[in-house]
Amino acid sequence: MQNKFPSDSVTVLTDLVLPGETNPLNNLFGGELLARMDRAASITARRHSRRICVTASVNHVAFNKSIPLGSVVTVEAKVSRTFSTSMEIYIDVWIEDRESGIKVKANEGIYTFVAVDEMGTPMPVPPIEPQTDLEKQRFDAALRRKQLSLVLAGKMKPSEATELKALFTT
Numbered sequence: 001m002q003n004k005f006p007s008d009s010v011t012v013l014t015d016l017v018l019p020g021e022t023n024p025l026n027n028l029f030g031g032e033l034l035a036r037m038d039r040a041a042s043i044t045a046r047r048h049s050r051r052i053c054v055t056a057s058v059n060h061v062a063f064n065k066s067i068p069l070g071s072v073v074t075v076e077a078k079v080s081r082t083f084s085t086s087m088e089i090y091i092d093v094w095i096e097d098r099e100s101g102i103k104v105k106a107n108e109g110i111y112t113f114v115a116v117d118e119m120g121t122p123m124p125v126p127p128i129e130p131q132t133d134l135e136k137q138r139f140d141a142a143l144r145r146k147q148l149s150l151v152l153a154g155k156m157k158p159s160e161a162t163e164l165k166a167l168f169t170t
C-alpha cells in the first residue's frame with residue numbers, strides 16, 4: 001500500500017456553540033465537544049483508509065479551556081500514526097476571537113480508529129509519512145500511547161509494553 005501524508009486526510013470542522021449545547025455555566029458541554037471531535041476524526045480515518053472506520057478508543061482528552069456560548073469552534077483532525085489496521089487521530093480544538101479573528105488552542109484529543117470491512121473485520125490501512133516537526137513528534141510518541149491504551153483495555157500485558165516501560169527506565 002502506498003504511503004500517505006497527514007495533509008491528505010486532514011479534516012477541519014468549524015461550527016458555533018448554540019444554547020442547547022452548553023452546561024449550566026454557559027460553556028460548551030464536554031460530551032458535545034467529544035462528539036464533534038469523534039465526527040472530525042472519523043472523517044479523517046475514512047479519508048486515509050477509504051474504508052468504514054469505527055472508534056476503538058478515546059486515548060486522551062484534555063479540556064484545558066472552557067468554550068463560551070456563541071464561540072466559533074474549529075476542530076482539526078489529522079492522522080498522527082498508523083499501525084496495521086488502526087490509526088491514531090490527533091484532534092486540535094481552536095476558538096476564534098470575534099474581533100481579531102486570532103485562533104487560540106482550547107483543547108485536544110487523541111482517538112484510535114480501526115478500518116473494517118462490511119462484516120466489521122479489521123482491515124489493513126496505508127502507512128502514514130509525517131512531514132512537519134509536530135507531525136513527526138506525534139508519530140514518535142504514538143506507539144507508547146497505543147501500548148498504554150491496550151494495557152488499560154486489558155488487551156496487552158504490562159510486561160509486553162516495551163515502549164511504555166522505556167519511558168520509566170531511561
Ligand SMILES: CC(C)(COP(=O)(O)OP(=O)(O)OC[C@H]1O[C@@H](n2cnc3c(N)ncnc32)[C@H](O)[C@@H]1OP(=O)(O)O)[C@@H](O)C(=O)NCCC(=O)NCCS
Nearest residue numbers: 054055056057083084085086112114120122146149150153
Ligand atoms: C475496534 C474493533 C474493530 C477491534 O476489534 P478486535 O477484535 O479487538 O480486533 P483486533 O484485536 O484485531 O484489533 C484491531 C486493531 O485495533 C487495535 N485496538 C483494539 N483495541 C484498542 C484499544 N483499546 N486501544 C488502541 N488500539 C486498539 C489493535 O491494537 C489492532 O491494531 P493494529 O491492527 O493496527 O495493530 C472492535 O472492538 C469493535 O468493533 N468495537 C466496536 C467499535 C464501535 O462500535 N465504536 C463506536 C463506539 S459505540
